[in-house]
Amino acid sequence: MVDLEKLRNAAKEIVSQDDVKYLIGWRDGTFGFRISPHFMESPEEADKLIFSPLCTNNLATYLTMAEKLPIPRGEEPDRRKVAVMVKGCDSRAVVQQLVEQGTNREEVYIIGCPCEGVVDIKKIEKKFPDVLESVEARWENGQIVLKLPGGEQSFPREEVLAQKCLTCRYPNPVLADTVLWDEVEVLGVEEYEDVKELEGMDSKERWAYWQDKISNCIRCYSCRNVCPMCYCEDCVLERLNPTWMFRSVNVAENTAYQLARAFHLAGRCIECGECERVCPVDIPLMKLNRKLYKEVQEDFQFEPGLDPESKPLQASYRPDDKEDFIL
Amino acid sequence: MNNNKPKIGVYVCHCGVNIAKTVDIEAVRSYAESLPYVKVARNYSYMCSDPGQLLIKEDIAEEGLNRIVVASCSPRMHELTFRKTLAEGGLNPYYLEMANIREQCSWVHEDSEEATSKARKLVAAAVAKARLLEPLEEKEVEVEPATLIIGGGIAGIQAALDIAGAGFKVYVVEKTPSVGGKMSQLDKTFPTLDCSACILTPKMVDVASHPNIELLTYSQVEDVQGYVGNFEVKVRKKARYVDIDKCTGCGICAQECRLAGRIPSEYEAGIGKRGAIYLPFPQAVPAKFTIDPESCLYLTRGKCGKEPKCVEHCSLGAIDFEQQDEFVEFKVGAIIVATGYDVFDASRKPEYGYQDYDNVLTSLELERLVSASGPTGGEIVLGKGEEAFVPKEVAFIQCVGSRDASCGNEYCSRVCCMYTAKLAHLIKEKVPDSNVRVYYMDVRAFGKGFEEFYDRVRREGVRYIRGNPSEVFKRDGKLVVKAEDTLTAKPLEDEVDMVVLSVGLEPRKDTREIIDLLRLSQSSDRFYLEAHPKLAPVDTATDGVYLAGCAQGPKDIPDTVAQAKGAASSALILLASGKVNIQAQISVVNEATCRGCGYCVEICPYGAIEMGEVNRFGHIVSVAKVNEALCKGCGACVAGCFSGSIQQKSFKDRQILPQIAVLGVVK
Numbered sequence: 001m002v003d004l005e006k007l008r009n010a011a012k013e014i015v016s017q018d019d020v021k022y023l024i025g026w027r028d029g030t031f032g033f034r035i036s037p038h039f040m041e042s043p044e045e046a047d048k049l050i051f052s053p054l055c056t057n058n059l060a061t062y063l064t065m066a067e068k069l070p071i072p073r074g075e076e077p078d079r080r081k082v083a084v085m086v087k088g089c090d091s092r093a094v095v096q097q098l099v100e101q102g103t104n105r106e107e108v109y110i111i112g113c114p115c116e117g118v119v120d121i122k123k124i125e126k127k128f129p130d131v132l133e134s135v136e137a138r139w140e141n142g143q144i145v146l147k148l149p150g151g152e153q154s155f156p157r158e159e160v161l162a163q164k165c166l167t168c169r170y171p172n173p174v175l176a177d178t179v180l181w182d183e184v185e186v187l188g189v190e191e192y193e194d195v196k197e198l199e200g201m202d203s204k205e206r207w208a209y210w211q212d213k214i215s216n217c218i219r220c221y222s223c224r225n226v227c228p229m230c231y232c233e234d235c236v237l238e239r240l241n242p243t244w245m246f247r248s249v250n251v252a253e254n255t256a257y258q259l260a261r262a263f264h265l266a267g268r269c270i271e272c273g274e275c276e277r278v279c280p281v282d283i284p285l286m287k288l289n290r291k292l293y294k295e296v297q298e299d300f301q302f303e304p305g306l307d308p309e310s311k312p313l314q315a316s317y318r319p320d321d322k323e324d325f326i327l
Numbered sequence: 328m329n330n331n332k333p334k335i336g337v338y339v340c341h342c343g344v345n346i347a348k349t350v351d352i353e354a355v356r357s358y359a360e361s362l363p364y365v366k367v368a369r370n371y372s373y374m375c376s377d378p379g380q381l382l383i384k385e386d387i388a389e390e391g392l393n394r395i396v397v398a399s400c401s402p403r404m405h406e407l408t409f410r411k412t413l414a415e416g417g418l419n420p421y422y423l424e425m426a427n428i429r430e431q432c433s434w435v436h437e438d439s440e441e442a443t444s445k446a447r448k449l450v451a452a453a454v455a456k457a458r459l460l461e462p463l464e465e466k467e468v469e470v471e472p473a474t475l476i477i478g479g480g481i482a483g484i485q486a487a488l489d490i491a492g493a494g495f496k497v498y499v500v501e502k503t504p505s506v507g508g509k510m511s512q513l514d515k516t517f518p519t520l521d522c523s524a525c526i527l528t529p530k531m532v533d534v535a536s537h538p539n540i541e542l543l544t545y546s547q548v549e550d551v552q553g554y555v556g557n558f559e560v561k562v563r564k565k566a567r568y569v570d571i572d573k574c575t576g577c578g579i580c581a582q583e584c585r586l587a588g589r590i591p592s593e594y595e596a597g598i599g600k601r602g603a604i605y606l607p608f609p610q611a612v613p614a615k616f617t618i619d620p621e622s623c624l625y626l627t628r629g630k631c632g633k634e635p636k637c638v639e640h641c642s643l644g645a646i647d648f649e650q651q652d653e654f655v656e657f658k659v660g661a662i663i664v665a666t667g668y669d670v671f672d673a674s675r676k677p678e679y680g681y682q683d684y685d686n687v688l689t690s691l692e693l694e695r696l697v698s699a700s701g702p703t704g705g706e707i708v709l710g711k712g713e714e715a716f717v718p719k720e721v722a723f724i725q726c727v728g729s730r731d732a733s734c735g736n737e738y739c740s741r742v743c744c745m746y747t748a749k750l751a752h753l754i755k756e757k758v759p760d761s762n763v764r765v766y767y768m769d770v771r772a773f774g775k776g777f778e779e780f781y782d783r784v785r786r787e788g789v790r791y792i793r794g795n796p797s798e799v800f801k802r803d804g805k806l807v808v809k810a811e812d813t814l815t816a817k818p819l820e821d822e823v824d825m826v827v828l829s830v831g832l833e834p835r836k837d838t839r840e841i842i843d844l845l846r847l848s849q850s851s852d853r854f855y856l857e858a859h860p861k862l863a864p865v866d867t868a869t870d871g872v873y874l875a876g877c878a879q880g881p882k883d884i885p886d887t888v889a890q891a892k893g894a895a896s897s898a899l900i901l902l903a904s905g906k907v908n909i910q911a912q913i914s915v916v917n918e919a920t921c922r923g924c925g926y927c928v929e930i931c932p933y934g935a936i937e938m939g940e941v942n943r944f945g946h947i948v949s950v951a952k953v954n955e956a957l958c959k960g961c962g963a964c965v966a967g968c969f970s971g972s973i974q975q976k977s978f979k980d981r982q983i984l985p986q987i988a989v990l991g992v993v994k
Contacts (some may be wrong), residue, residue: 068944069941071944071945071946072945073945077945077947101938102951103922153395194527232920232922232969233919233922233970234919234920241981242981267696312924314930315925315928315929315967316929
């Protein structure tokens with residue numbers, strides 16, 4: 001059970017530690033169902049922390065996003081820990097970052113929040129398009145309760161939860177320094193129904209489907225920027241020499257971009273669904289990612305982001321690996 | 328020289344008619360002339376010939392060329408030739424780009440027009456890349472004047488003696504307690520019938536006594552790091568439980584061992600027995616006893632009577648059950664792999680009844696049976712005690728485990744035809760009234776004196792029956808070989824006393840270990856792969872690692888010795904020159920964009936990349952660092968890098984993308 005008091009007390013304690021720089025959590029947003037990340041440097045700010053079905057953001061992204069400002073000569077870089085609150089999926093992002101050495105285990109403190117699933121904001125905003133006041137939410141007996149301006153309303157999970165949560169097999173953090181409350185029951189089963197539906201189409205239908213979706217892409221790069229796995233200093237897709245991809249927004253270049261992004265995430269995507277959530281033109285990006293997730297799982301019996309000691313998929317090799325994709 | 332603006336010379340080769348027959352050379356040449364930055368375009372019958380190379384050198388001098396494109400054969404053939412030409416002409420050798428219009432064009436196409444159009448594209452692509460080439464520098468490293476030889480069979484022994492004789496240090500690492508290998512188990516050698524032990528043992532003694540050779544028997548290579556000229560080797564000396572310095576090889580311990588005569592002897596191919604403490608064979612080098620930890624009562628159960636018999640009877644106190652494995656580390660410049668082979672396991676062909684019937688033997692078992700040093704003292708006797716008898720009707724079955732796709736060995740083992748003839752001869756010699764027949768598919772008597780020997784054996788009365796037996800079974804206590812004589816198309820059921828399976832040669836079971844250690848490759852027959860089947864038969868893809876003997880593929884003793892001498896000479900070239908040039912077309916890391924994920928470290932098959940630290944505006948971040956001496960320029964790391972921060976020199980993205988663009992777009 002989510003216990004906000006326990007959460008805030010724990011946060012106060014953690015952020016007061018000498019070896020902790022700041023804590024990243026969630027707090028109420030400024031309007032509607034949106035919530036904000038909360039960067040907390042002192043214990044006084046702990047009372048703003050929340051954990052609710054609205055906490056969709058994957059905060060692991062901020063671990064690699066922190067700007068590394070130049071350090072004046074003679075000064076030491078601040079190597080204190082960053083504490084981060086994680087749901088099950090977010091914890092997998094941290095694990096995968098550890099595997100890839102994008103994050104240093106000594107420089108992160110993981111606060112695990114077992115999670116019963118977060119809402120799909122797009123689904124709710126469709127139901128309540130005009131809510132401007134900040135809304136609170138909570139889990140209660142397997143239902144999601146929203147505190148709307150007109151009073152509380154509760155919904156069954158299936159109605160409002162994000163798709164990724166309905167099939168989630170890792171609602172409990174796979175790695176944490178402290179877990180705030182009891183683990184939750186695993187309810188999701190992954191059957192790749194949406195992927196299989198696409199696989200069932202012939203190549204022309206599938207091409208038409210994706211062309212339709214991808215032609216909407218405005219190349220805002222939100223999907224890349226929000227992704228906890230996309231943290232190259234200098235993205236290869238934006239380089240000019242050599243130019244792998246032109247900046248023009250058209251189906252050809254958009255497709256090149258989306259395919260490159262998906263392939264760069266093969267064996268690395270941990271299915272947090274952030275790319276799809278932030279997409280302003282509703283491209284079903286998770287279908288691409290999950291297709292590759294499925295391929296990797298079937299061909300190499302590999303799932304990323306589960307074991308910080310494991311080797312990354314692209315960098316490990318077994319003599320009996322399938323080679324039937326080589327012409 | 329002004330390198331700022333590319334001035335490219337294109338040279339189109341006829342290669343006699345190899346290219347000119349299919350490709351319109353003049354059309355390609357005149358097209359090349361029209362390409363941007365091309366100053367000169369010429370054609371010549373053989374560019375690799377001296378006059379051909381002179382053309383390039385003259386043009387460099389007279390026309391001020393600074394990039395050269397040669398459109399000819401595969402760079403595997405002549406890239407080095409032309410690099411040298413450029414160097415002689417005063418250009419950096421890496422300003423060369425080759426367009427392969429032979430293997431990738433004229434040899435694989437028939438339509439002249441299409442082939443010419445493709446040759447044009449290939450040349451245009453090469454020109455597009457040549458424009459962007461950068462000068463590279465070859466670095467030199469010192470060579471450690473020592474060699475590691477893995478395996479102490481005849482191949483390893485011969486290579487060791489040659490290298491040591493030339494004055495260089497050699498370390499021979501042998502897995503078993505004695506050097507000698509499979510050759511020491513043989514009785515006579517074909518076709519001359521020399522006694523195998525008589526010609527081998529002097530060499531074994533030489534290896535042990537040579538001042539330049541350090542013999543590490545009962546040892547295994549645990550780890551090899553480093554690169555050509557500078558390998559760091561770690562060897563595990565397994566505990567013998569016998570103090571070598573004290574043991575005189577008197578053998579009383581072996582006589583007294585409680586298990587004496589109860590453990591199958593590896594040397595006797597299982598038909599003779601030994602004790603838990605043993606000397607593999609009388610002429611073993613070193614002549615020191617070893618305790619087999621898997622059978623010794625004291626070592627397996629912690630108890631052997633009141634006191635182990637060997638300890639009790641060794642007056643010199645050489646037995647030491649406390650002995651531990653030791654590790655030795657040393658540096659070498661070259662490595663020779665002479666690990667030999669395994670004999671095919673005849674039980675994998677159950678139709679021949681090897682596991683079911685006592686009197687079905689493998690050829691190696693017969694070899695021990697006819698040997699004067701074998702368990703019967705050289706008498707051909709089957710069975711024990713009262714049941715002992717001399718087999719009169721003997722059948723050999725050839726190609727057991729060779730030329731047989733059903734057991735995964737499609738190759739010919741090359742020695743079975745002749746050792747079968749030899750063994751048949753030896754049986755006729757020792758049991759003159761015996762009837763010997765050989766069931767064969769083909770007899771391959773290709774070596775010096777082989778055909779003559781085969782004829783001689785047939786004259787002695789050995790019958791050769793062409794047909795591959797389908798089954799060996801027992802009827803009324805007698806073995807029956809069921810076959811078809813394919814020359815007369817007659818089915819046969821042949822009653823015999825003894826069946827000998829002429830088993831083939833297989834890659835060793837521990838092949839994989841050496842592959843992982845030295846990053847070698849296997850050919851489709853699973854033996855180690857040589858660098859080139861014809862022109863580099865003892866080299867491997869790993870510089871400084873050479874192959875000798877059956878590790879590379881089945882061969883007889885003369886071929887093994889010849890190859891061992893070849894491998895020794897290859898190693899000596901390296902050691903004697905004392906210096907080696909390392910790859911110039913290696914990977915480089917862009918430390919400013921490297922995200923430090925370490926994928927390349929895991930991907931690199933040569934262990935050439937490790938993580939290092941750089942100071943990025945005061946932040947210490949980890950980035951990949953390439954060890955230039957270890958990098959082979961394979962490009963695997965480049966493909967694995969997400970941020971495109973590793974590039975391979977001469978194959979950088981911005982060099983090959985324009986090349987690909989030309990191939991794809993230009994008509």
